[in-house]
Amino acid sequence: MSDGSRPRPMEGLTVVDFTAFVAGPYATRLMADMGANVIKVEPPEGETLRGTPPQVNGMSGFFSQLNCGKKSVTLNLKSAKGRELAADLAAKADVLIENFRPGVMQRLNLDYESLSARNPRLIYCSISGYGQTGPDAQRPAFAPIINAASGYTMAEFRYQRATDKPESSRTLAADVLGANHALIAITTALYRREITGEGDRIDVELLAGLMNMIPFELQEAQFPIEKLNIPVFDPIKAQDGYFVVAPVTVKNFAALAEACGHPEWLTDPRFSTTGERMAHWMELFGEVEKWAADKSAQDAARTIEAAGCPARRYLTPKQALENPHMLERGSIVEVNDQMGRHKVVNTPFRFARAEAGVSAGAPSLGAQTDGVLAEVLDLDRAEIERLRGDGALG
Numbered sequence: 001m002s003d004g005s006r007p008r009p010m011e012g013l014t015v016v017d018f019t020a021f022v023a024g025p026y027a028t029r030l031m032a033d034m035g036a037n038v039i040k041v042e043p044p045e046g047e048t049l050r051g052t053p054p055q056v057n058g059m060s061g062f063f064s065q066l067n068c069g070k071k072s073v074t075l076n077l078k079s080a081k082g083r084e085l086a087a088d089l090a091a092k093a094d095v096l097i098e099n100f101r102p103g104v105m106q107r108l109n110l111d112y113e114s115l116s117a118r119n120p121r122l123i124y125c126s127i128s129g130y131g132q133t134g135p136d137a138q139r140p141a142f143a144p145i146i147n148a149a150s151g152y153t154m155a156e157f158r159y160q161r162a163t164d165k166p167e168s169s170r171t172l173a174a175d176v177l178g179a180n181h182a183l184i185a186i187t188t189a190l191y192r193r194e195i196t197g198e199g200d201r202i203d204v205e206l207l208a209g210l211m212n213m214i215p216f217e218l219q220e221a222q223f224p225i226e227k228l229n230i231p232v233f234d235p236i237k238a239q240d241g242y243f244v245v246a247p248v249t250v251k252n253f254a255a256l257a258e259a260c261g262h263p264e265w266l267t268d269p270r271f272s273t274t275g276e277r278m279a280h281w282m283e284l285f286g287e288v289e290k291w292a293a294d295k296s297a298q299d300a301a302r303t304i305e306a307a308g309c310p311a312r313r314y315l316t317p318k319q320a321l322e323n324p325h326m327l328e329r330g331s332i333v334e335v336n337d338q339m340g341r342h343k344v345v346n347t348p349f350r351f352a353r354a355e356a357g358v359s360a361g362a363p364s365l366g367a368q369t370d371g372v373l374a375e376v377l378d379l380d381r382a383e384i385e386r387l388r389g390d391g392a393l394g
Contacts, residue, residue: 006355008035013190014376015039016089017070018098018105020047022143022175023127023206025066027182028097032069033347034356036095039372040070041086043077044394046365059338064362068335068344071368074394081392083108085377091118092376095186099127102137112201122199123189127178131205141206146174150210155217159232174210181209229278235314236289238297245288245304245311253277255308260291330357337361369393 013036017028025040025047032038040047049063073089076082087110090096096115098105105111105126112124126132129141129149147153147169157166182204189200211218220228235242247253257265265271265287270280277284292300297313304311315323321343326332333346335358347356373379379387387393 006353008033008356008359009351009354011035013037013094014092015095015097016041016086016093018086018096018100018110019127020099021049022066022172023178023182023204024097024099025049026176026179027125027127027186028070029066029068030179030183030347031095031186033358034354035359038070039089039093039368039376040067040072040363041089042072042074042365044074044366046074050365056339056342059362059364061339061342064335064337064339064342065344067362068337069359069361070363071372072363072366073369073372074366076392076394077108077110079390079392081387081390082394083110085373085387085392086110087115087118088377089372090115090122093119093122094190095123095125097125097127097182097186101140102126102128102132116199116201120199121193121197123186123193123202124199125182125186125189125202125204127182127204127206129206131207132203143172143174143206144169146206146210147171150174150207150214151217151221152210152214155214158217161234173213174206177209177213178204178206229275229281231278231281234282234285236285236292236300238292238295238300241297241314243292243297243301243311243313245285245301245309247277247284247309250274252309256288256304259304259307259309260288262287262291333358335361338364366394 010031013031015028015031015036015038017024017038017040019025019028028036028038028040047063049066050060052060052062054061075086077086086108090110098110106114112122115124116122128137129146130136130139141149148166152173153166153169156169157163160167182202185202185204189202193199216230231248233244233246235244245256247256253271254266257263257271265284269276271277271284295303301311301313320326321332323332331346331348332343334341335344337360339361344358346358349356370381370384373384373387374381384393
């Protein structure tokens with residue numbers, strides 16, 4: 001984690017976070033990493049992700065990684081006073097971010113129109129599966145649904161071998177992309193606010209975001225290629241596991257041939273030109289697999305990479321957490337929260353003159369409720385206890 005010696009680029013910003021699951025929490029986690037004061041508003045029972053495994057000391061590791069450095073405030077939004085407190089927090093905020101289904105925030109009187117009337121500088125960001133408007137706007141969506149609806153899953157299925165249905169998947173690409181798109185839009189709106197003095201309303205759609213992951217397939221769907229020969233980077237089996245190679249350029253291919261001890265591949269009619277290599281791609285990978293049969297995946301990949309062709313052994317998540325490169329760069333860091341000490345992935349970008357990175361572990365449920373209400377809304381202890389007794393805080 002950071003030593004705190006350099007300023008963070010979002011210091012001084014207050015973000016009220018009404019998000020759950022992955023896309024919204026990851027966007028606000030990045031903002032917390034950059035110094036924003038992120039106030040995570042949760043129902044009295046806690047955000048849904050808190051109940052997911054792995055659980056240690058009553059906290060979810062899944063939740064923890066996505067919510068480092070935030071403050072947790074519990075509000076009962078079913079209570080009129082709880083909703084009033086939420087609106088009061090938004091009135092003091094620079095940014096509000098939510099990922100309820102479209103219409104929910106309006107029913108709570110926490111929509112952009114209501115809140116911006118009190119706080120014209122508010123930047124209000126909504127993340128949803130299908131956007132805030134259009135015929136599908138009200139449809140529920142999680143990452144697997146967006147994977148299916150975007151064409152992403154079927155695009156991947158097209159490249160699978162020996163299977164008659166799309167592959168099972170737990171990829172959260174739609175959510176992580178959505179988080180990054182939200183962050184880009186929010187920082188753009190913050191920049192614009194410096195010029196105009198006005199806040200803005202942001203509508204982030206996960207579906208369109210994920211469709212940008214398959215640009216080739218979307219264009220080829222409109223202009224079909226009769227005989228499609230494009231590289232598919234199949235895992236190559238070695239003695240003790242699998243590795244992947246990417247002989248994308250002519251230079252890469254020459255390096256691969258050298259590493260495998262087969263300089264004749266350079267003049268082999270199947271591989272001598274880029275077009276022929278693409279047409280015989282699986283044959284090339286089959287030859288590499290023959291060469292690797294008596295080698296460890298690590299040794300095979302290192303030999304190929306040393307010659308000049310990108311290659312890497314497949315790592316398990318546990319092995320990836322122990323990658324010396326990631327540890328030395330600070331890309332994997334330890335935090336200490338309700339779970340105890342555990343590793344999380346750090347902010348994936350660096351600044352030369354500012355600090356960005358995990359500043360603390362995830363908050364326990366409601367741990368900062370009293371402090372935030374006192375600091376942000378200037379409520380005294382008696383008022384806070386009265387609100388608690390009235391059920392506004394859960």
